[in-house]
Amino acid sequence: MVAIPIENLSTLSLRDVIGRTDLGNTCLASPAEISALEGDPGEGVVRGSICDWRLIAIHIVENPTAVVLLGTCDSQYWGTSPVVALDKKRSRVRTRSGSLYLLEQPGEGEPPLEHILHLCHMLWAWGGGQVLEVPEVFY
Numbered sequence: 001m002v003a004i005p006i007e008n009l010s011t012l013s014l015r016d017v018i019g020r021t022d023l024g025n026t027c028l029a030s031p032a033e034i035s036a037l038e039g040d041p042g043e044g045v046v047r048g049s050i051c052d053w054r055l056i057a058i059h060i061v062e063n064p065t066a067v068v069l070l071g072t073c074d075s076q077y078w079g080t081s082p083v084v085a086l087d088k089k090r091s092r093v094r095t096r097s098g099s100l101y102l103l104e105q106p107g108e109g110e111p112p113l114e115h116i117l118h119l120c121h122m123l124w125a126w127g128g129g130q131v132l133e134v135p136e137v138f139y
Contacts, residue, residue: 012116012135014056017123019133022061026119028110029055029067034086037067041085041094048073051104054111055083056119060128068122069093069101070115077118 017026034055053071060066066082081097091103111119121137123129129136 010113012113013110014116014119017116017119017134019135020131023132024058024060024063026056026058029057033057033065033067037083037086037093038088039085041087041090041092041100044098044100046092046102047099048078049102049104050078050080052107052112052115053103053105054107054115055086056111058123060132068119069095070111070119071107072115073101077114079115079118079122 014026014028018024037055050069050071050073053069056068056070058066058068069078069080069083071078080093080099080101081095083093084096085094087093093101093103095101107115117135117137120129120135123132123134124136128134
């Protein structure tokens with residue numbers, strides 16, 4: 001488990017999520033990474049609307065980059081499985097798990113601390129927290 005002193009918690013940023021920087025990193029998705037996702041997410045039941053959202057790139061050595069959506073959905077912090085299709089004009093995304101989301105107001109710049117902590121929680125839930133030295137977050 002990675003411990004972060006409480007006095008340092010307010011300065012936690014995306015670059016701090018993965019402690020083993022030799023194994024990977026997280027950052028805002030680049031324009032090229034976002035462009036590679038552009039496509040038709042199709043139709044279906046919408047799982048939710050995500051506000052204050054950002055596309056986050058998870059780079060892990062020897063794995064393809066995964067771009068996830070972080071934001072707020074129905075007043076809860078939300079993170080998705082990797083995005084596979086993004087339609088900016090229709091404000092929709094489809095994720096690898098098959099979920100369809102509507103995109104409301106995007107966020108700007110570095111995500112708020114709550115979103116970063118949620119990303120840490122996601123990485124632990126996906127089984128990579130310990131090896132990547134991700135701060136462990138409990139809900």
